[in-house]
Amino acid sequence: MPVIPVNTPSAKYDVTIASGLLRTLHPRLAKLNPGKPFRPFIVTSPNIWALWSKHFLASFKEPPTVLFHPAGERHKRMSSVEALAQQLATAGADRDSLLLAFGGGVIGDITGFLAAIYMRGIRYVQIPTTLLAQVDSSIGGKTGVNLTAGKNLIGSFYHPQAVLADTDLLRTLPPAELRAGLQESIKAGIIYDAKLFRFMEQNAAAILNTKKNADTKALTKVVAASVRVKADVVSKDEKESGLRMILNFGHTIGHAIEAATNYQQLLHGEAVAWGSIAALNVAIARKTIKPKEAERITKLILRYGPLPTFKATAEKLVALTSRDKKNRSGIRAFILPTAIGKVEIVRNVTEPELLAATNHMLTLMRQKR
Amino acid sequence: MPVIPVNTPSAKYDVTIASGLLRTLHPRLAKLNPGKPFRPFIVTSPNIWALWSKHFLASFKEPPTVLFHPAGERHKRMSSVEALAQQLATAGADRDSLLLAFGGGVIGDITGFLAAIYMRGIRYVQIPTTLLAQVDSSIGGKTGVNLTAGKNLIGSFYHPQAVLADTDLLRTLPPAELRAGLQESIKAGIIYDAKLFRFMEQNAAAILNTKKNADTKALTKVVAASVRVKADVVSKDEKESGLRMILNFGHTIGHAIEAATNYQQLLHGEAVAWGSIAALNVAIARKTIKPKEAERITKLILRYGPLPTFKATAEKLVALTSRDKKNRSGIRAFILPTAIGKVEIVRNVTEPELLAATNHMLTLMRQKR
Ligand SMILES: NC(=O)c1ccc[n+]([C@@H]2O[C@H](COP(=O)([O-])OP(=O)(O)OC[C@H]3O[C@@H](n4cnc5c(N)ncnc54)[C@H](O)[C@@H]3O)[C@@H](O)[C@H]2O)c1
Ligand SMILES: NC(=O)c1ccc[n+]([C@@H]2O[C@H](COP(=O)([O-])OP(=O)(O)OC[C@H]3O[C@@H](n4cnc5c(N)ncnc54)[C@H](O)[C@@H]3O)[C@@H](O)[C@H]2O)c1
Ligand SMILES: [Zn+2]
Ligand SMILES: [Zn+2]
Numbered sequence: 001m002p003v004i005p006v007n008t009p010s011a012k013y014d015v016t017i018a019s020g021l022l023r024t025l026h027p028r029l030a031k032l033n034p035g036k037p038f039r040p041f042i043v044t045s046p047n048i049w050a051l052w053s054k055h056f057l058a059s060f061k062e063p064p065t066v067l068f069h070p071a072g073e074r075h076k077r078m079s080s081v082e083a084l085a086q087q088l089a090t091a092g093a094d095r096d097s098l099l100l101a102f103g104g105g106v107i108g109d110i111t112g113f114l115a116a117i118y119m120r121g122i123r124y125v126q127i128p129t130t131l132l133a134q135v136d137s138s139i140g141g142k143t144g145v146n147l148t149a150g151k152n153l154i155g156s157f158y159h160p161q162a163v164l165a166d167t168d169l170l171r172t173l174p175p176a177e178l179r180a181g182l183q184e185s186i187k188a189g190i191i192y193d194a195k196l197f198r199f200m201e202q203n204a205a206a207i208l209n210t211k212k213n214a215d216t217k218a219l220t221k222v223v224a225a226s227v228r229v230k231a232d233v234v235s236k237d238e239k240e241s242g243l244r245m246i247l248n249f250g251h252t253i254g255h256a257i258e259a260a261t262n263y264q265q266l267l268h269g270e271a272v273a274w275g276s277i278a279a280l281n282v283a284i285a286r287k288t289i290k291p292k293e294a295e296r297i298t299k300l301i302l303r304y305g306p307l308p309t310f311k312a313t314a315e316k317l318v319a320l321t322s323r324d325k326k327n328r329s330g331i332r333a334f335i336l337p338t339a340i341g342k343v344e345i346v347r348n349v350t351e352p353e354l355l356a357a358t359n360h361m362l363t364l365m366r367q368k369r
Numbered sequence: 370m371p372v373i374p375v376n377t378p379s380a381k382y383d384v385t386i387a388s389g390l391l392r393t394l395h396p397r398l399a400k401l402n403p404g405k406p407f408r409p410f411i412v413t414s415p416n417i418w419a420l421w422s423k424h425f426l427a428s429f430k431e432p433p434t435v436l437f438h439p440a441g442e443r444h445k446r447m448s449s450v451e452a453l454a455q456q457l458a459t460a461g462a463d464r465d466s467l468l469l470a471f472g473g474g475v476i477g478d479i480t481g482f483l484a485a486i487y488m489r490g491i492r493y494v495q496i497p498t499t500l501l502a503q504v505d506s507s508i509g510g511k512t513g514v515n516l517t518a519g520k521n522l523i524g525s526f527y528h529p530q531a532v533l534a535d536t537d538l539l540r541t542l543p544p545a546e547l548r549a550g551l552q553e554s555i556k557a558g559i560i561y562d563a564k565l566f567r568f569m570e571q572n573a574a575a576i577l578n579t580k581k582n583a584d585t586k587a588l589t590k591v592v593a594a595s596v597r598v599k600a601d602v603v604s605k606d607e608k609e610s611g612l613r614m615i616l617n618f619g620h621t622i623g624h625a626i627e628a629a630t631n632y633q634q635l636l637h638g639e640a641v642a643w644g645s646i647a648a649l650n651v652a653i654a655r656k657t658i659k660p661k662e663a664e665r666i667t668k669l670i671l672r673y674g675p676l677p678t679f680k681a682t683a684e685k686l687v688a689l690t691s692r693d694k695k696n697r698s699g700i701r702a703f704i705l706p707t708a709i710g711k712v713e714i715v716r717n718v719t720e721p722e723l724l725a726a727t728n729h730m731l732t733l734m735r736q737k738r
Contacts, residue, residue, distance in 0.1 A: 082447040082516070082523070089518030117486070120513065120524045144489065147451070149458030154451070155489045156525065 002224035006139060006231045008238035011159035015139055015231060017224045019216055021166035022052070022127075026059035029098065029125065032161045037096045038123065040064040041088060043111040044102040045071040048129055051172050056102065056127075064100070065091050069107060073263060076106050076145050078154060084114050098123045101160070104130035104177075105137035105268075109155070112143030116158035126163040130173055131181025132269060134165040135188070135226035140234040140244075151255075151263075157239065165227070167220045171210050178210060180269030182304045185222050187276060188229035190297055191246045194341030196225040197300065204303050246343050249335040250276030253358060256320035260312040270308055273301050274361055281357035282349060283336040293340050302368075309365050314358035318351060371593035375508060375600045377607035380528035384508055384600060386593045388585055390535035391421070391496075395428035398467065398494065401530045406465045407492065409433040410457060412480040413471040414440040417498055420541050425471065425496075433469070434460050438476060442632060445475050445514045447523065453483050467492045470529070473499035473546075474506035478524070481512030485527035495532040499542055500550025501638060503534040504557070504595035509603040509613075520624075520632075526608065534596070536589045540579050547579060549638030551673045554591050556645060557598035559666055560615045563710030565594040566669065573672050615712050618704040619645030622727055625689035629681040639677055642670050643730055650726035651718060652705040662709050671737075678734050683727035687720060 001018040016028075029040060042049075042056070046068055049056075057063055067087050069080055088097065101111030101124060108126055115124035126138035144155020170178060182200075189197030199221065200207065206218035230247065237243040254275025257266060266274075280297055283289040301307075321332070334349040370387040385397075398409065411425070415437055418425075426432055436456050438449055457466065470480030470493060477495055484493035495507035513524020539547060551569075558566030568590065569576065575587035599616065606612040623644025626635060635643075649666055652658040670676075690701065703718040 078447050078451040085523055086516050086518050089516055089522055113486075117482075117513075117523050117525055119522060120511070120526055142489070144486070147455050147458055149455055153458055153488060154454055154486050156486055157489055 002220075002227075004224065004227050004231045005235075006159070007235045008141070008159070010157070010238060011141065013159060013162050015163040015165065015227050017134070017165045017167065017220060017227060019166065019168050019220060021164050022055045022168070023058055025056065025127070025164070026061075028162070028164060029100075032125070033098070033123070038098040039093070039096055040098045040100055041091070041093060042066045042100045042102055043069055043084060043107060043114070045069055045107060047071055048103050048107075052102075052129070052169065055168075069103075069110060071103075071106070073106055073146070076110055078145055080110060081114050081117070081145060084110070085118055088114075088118055093118070093122075095119055095122055098125065098161075100125050100127055101138075102127045102129065103133070104128065105133045108133050108138050109143050109152075110145060112141070112158055112160065113145060113155055115160075116143055116156035121158070124160050126160040128163065128165055129169040131170055131178050131223070132184055134167070134170075134223050135181065136184045136230060138163045138165070139227060139230045141238070151258075165223060167216050167223055170216070170219065171212070173210070175208075175210075176267060179208065179304050180267035180273075182207070182222070183269035183273040183276070183301065185226040186300055186304060187247075187249055187272065188226040189300075190276070190337055190340065191249050191335065191343045192229045192233065192341060193225060194339075196222070196229070197340050199225070200304075201296070201300055208304070242345075245333050245345055246335050248333075249337070249343060250279050252321050252332070252334060253278040253317055253354075253361070256317040257310060257312065259320050260316055261310050265310050266308055273305070273307050274365065276301055277364065278354075278358045278361040279335065280337060281360045282334070282353055283338070285353065285357060286336070288336055288338050288344070290339070294337075296340065297337065298364075307365075307368075309368065312362075314355050314362055317358050318354050321354070371589075371596075373593065373596050373600045374604075375528070376604045377510070377528070379526070379607065380510065382528060382531050384532040384534065384596050386503070386534045386536065386589060386596060388536050388589060390533050391424045391537070392427055394425065394496070394533070395430075397531070397533060398469075401494070402467070402492070407467040408462070408465055409467050409469055410460070410462060411435045411469045411471055412438055412453060412476060412483070414438055414476060416440055417472050417476075421471075421498070421538065424537075438472075438479060440472075440475070442475055442515070445479055447514055449479060450483050450486070450514060453479070454487055457483075457487055462487070462491075464488055464491055467494065467530075469494050469496055470507075471496045471498065473497065473502045477502050477507050478512050478521075479514060481510075481527055481529065482514060482524055484529075485512055485525035490527070493529050495529045497532065497534050498538040500539055500547050500592070501553055503536070503539075503592050504550065505553045505599060507532045507534070508596060508599045510607070520627075534592060536585050536592055539585070539588065540581070542579070544577075544579075545636060548577065548673050549636035549642075551576070551591070552638035552642040552645070552670065554595040555669055555673060556616075556618055556641065557595040559645070559706055559709065560618050560704065560712045561598045561602065561710060562594060563708075565591070565598070566709050568594070569673075570665070570669055577673070611714075614702050614714055615704050617702075618706070618712060619648050621690050621701070621703060622647040622686055622723075622730070625686040626679060626681065628689050629685055630679050634679050635677055642674070642676050643734065645670055646733065647727045647730040648704065649706060650729045651703070651722055652707070654722065654726060655705070657705055657707050657713070659708070663706075665709065666706065667733075676734075676737075678737065683724050683731060686727050687723050690723070
């Protein structure tokens with residue numbers, strides 16, 4: 001059973017990945033809190049709870065209080081955090097409470113933030129249920145909510161006590177959500193792990209098969225390897241002052257695509273996929289990567305599609321990138337692959353370069369349509 | 370000019386106390402951020418701004434953006450934080466922004482919390498304008514807002530870069546606010562600083578005189594000494610696991626009085642004053658303090674009145690104390706003075722003891738009416 005440590009200056013915890021993890025949930029929570037009283041509160045969405053409550057509760061003697069938060073990115077807001085906090089207070093939650101974030105990235109981000117600010121900080125555990133949450137959002141301590149003015153503008157760095165990723169949960173995930181999440185795994189391969197990249201090239205069919213009786217061994221392997229990349233990077237640079245920026249590969253144009261389509265048309269991973277292709281095009285034009293390697297990357301990204309198409313001009317997308325909160329004082333950090341498994345951070349990507357690369361990506365998209 | 374250091378595991382900063390500080394505000398901010406760009410945003414209330422904007426802006430070449438937050442405890446809510454964050458985002462505030470909390474404890478708590486969670490943390494400076502804020506709330510990094518379910522249930526530990534307390538600001542403070550704030554100074558004397566206690570005994574008239582041309586030297590001395598107590602205690606115990614609890618002297622019954630009167634009738638310091646008398650009565654009954662010292666304490670508290678009276682039974686007040694969030698797992702930590710300037714933390718105060726002590730306090734109150 002893969003157990004991957006996260007080790008930052010402010011926290012130390014493990015990410016455990018396995019099929020059937022839910023069955024042993026309560027003893028795991030007890031082990032995380034030896035000799036310390038804890039009263040668990042579950043934060044989840046009705047749809048997830050309907051599917052998985054029986055498995056979730058199997059190891060609990062007394063059923064914990066469940067707080068429901070509606071599914072969907074548009075509910076990742078301050079008002080939801082306040083409503084959940086109010087429910088916690090009414091249920092008598094004190095500093096001995098332990099929040100269990102049981103859902104995708106939305107539930108994870110909001111529950112982590114709630115834990116960060118309820119009574120100035122209580123414990124929480126991430127139990128991610130989407131691929132994206134298992135390989136990305138549950139790890140690294142970024143928590144928060146959206147403003148009307150922009151995504152994730154409010155939040156805290158606040159780490160969980162543990163991340164418990166049961167890969168069985170992925171069986172009920174809509175296939176598009178699975179594929180979109182796998183784009184973050186491909187990203188992990190591109191920026192940091194050539195072996196993971198190759199494994200995803202060679203086992204695509206097995207990885208994408210989550211039918212009832214299918215073997216999830218290949219998928220579990222991908223989750224574990226992706227987690228290792230994120231855990232490693234975050235451990236080396238908790239607060240995103242350097243290395244952690246490489247996780248944003250594909251995200252500059254990716255975020256612009258999400259904004260241009262009002263966060264309605266594409267899943268995050270799908271937008272990142274197109275953004276990765278655009279970023280790759282910058283590297284190709286600069287000849288910092290061999291054409292053959294670049295081709296393999298594009299091919300793998302498309303293999304985990306189909307990627308939905310969208311309508312936006314390159315000019316519009318590039319204009320939207322300057323609002324990205326990662327652009328400190330206007331100097332745009334940009335992540336360019338130099339080979340499969342390797343990237344460099346550059347700060348001199350020009351507007352015309354970015355325009356050309358984005359236009360190439362849009363041309364490719366139109367060909368696929 | 371008194372400059373008092375706060376030195377905790379997570380932050381190190383100074384509290385500067387002086388008349389005329391506002392005049393040199395901008396150079397002070399620049400000195401706090403050498404070589405780092407900063408864009409100041411002021412958070413304040415219209416009433417405070419109307420009185421002091423000219424002084425505040427005197428040292429600024431370009432006037433910074435001002436964000437207004439309505440005065441009053443009832444606006445210390447998540448929705449206000451969100452509205453301010455939204456204004457920040459719309460004004461283009463990024464990680465280089467520097468928030469200036471210009472107001473009393475409400476503005477300080479809300480601005481500190483906003484700084485803690487905007488883009489997962491930006492810098493801020495406390496510029497407290499009430500006595501309570503200067504001697505208490507601006508120091509120690511507790512920030513936050515209220516829920517319907519209870520006060521300060523949401524928040525962060527997040528320290529400012531500096532606290533700049535200009536005692537001139539106190540001249541426009543309603544006298545009742547001044548006197549209520551001074552109850553926290555008396556508390557500081559009782560728990561930690563016999564010299565401060567004596568100074569407040571001997572100079573009450575001078576301290577309470579904030580008329581236009583009055584000398585504020587005595588008041589400045591009280592502010593500095595009170596700040597020293599808080600800074601010292603917080604430096605030794607940032608997260609309230611031990612020593613910091615002594616700051617809650619008088620607050621167990623004090624909070625109960627506030628709750629019983631719906632936070633409408635008494636100022637916080639006034640409720641704490643009555644709460645201190647009740648706590649003192651426990652010490653008297655236990656004979657842990659000499660009757661003469663106890664008498665001096667009660668006398669000083671009443672000297673800085675008049676304290677408003679209120680209607681509540683001892684039973685009601687004691688019942689309300691069990692909801693206090695400081696009571697971990699039901700064991701009530703209680704602060705008892707053993708001499709002027711000294712307290713002990715005890716955990717075995719019984720309900721009947723507390724009832725008797727509260728009844729004594731209520732009897733005294735009725736005599737004063
Ligand atoms: N904190 C971070 O570091 C970080 C990193 C990346 C993304 N994020 C955030 O993550 C969020 C996206 O997360 P997401 O992609 O998991 O989306 P999501 O949480 O919205 O989940 C997607 C959908 O799948 C449903 N679902 C979840 N698990 C299921 C299951 N096992 N079976 C069936 N349905 C299930 C959800 O109810 C939802 O409708 C965004 O808000 C993004 O900002 C955060
Ligand atoms: N963070 C902490 O450690 C801590 C400690 C104690 C109290 N607090 C919080 O502090 C708050 C109370 O603070 P407060 O007593 O300063 O109340 P406040 O901030 O509400 O100010 C009191 C009133 O005085 C006005 N005012 C402020 N400065 C003025 C000036 N110079 N001239 C004229 N009017 C002025 C305000 O507009 C307000 O109407 C509470 O919310 C409490 O929870 C926090
Ligand atoms: Zn992403
Ligand atoms: Zn107080």
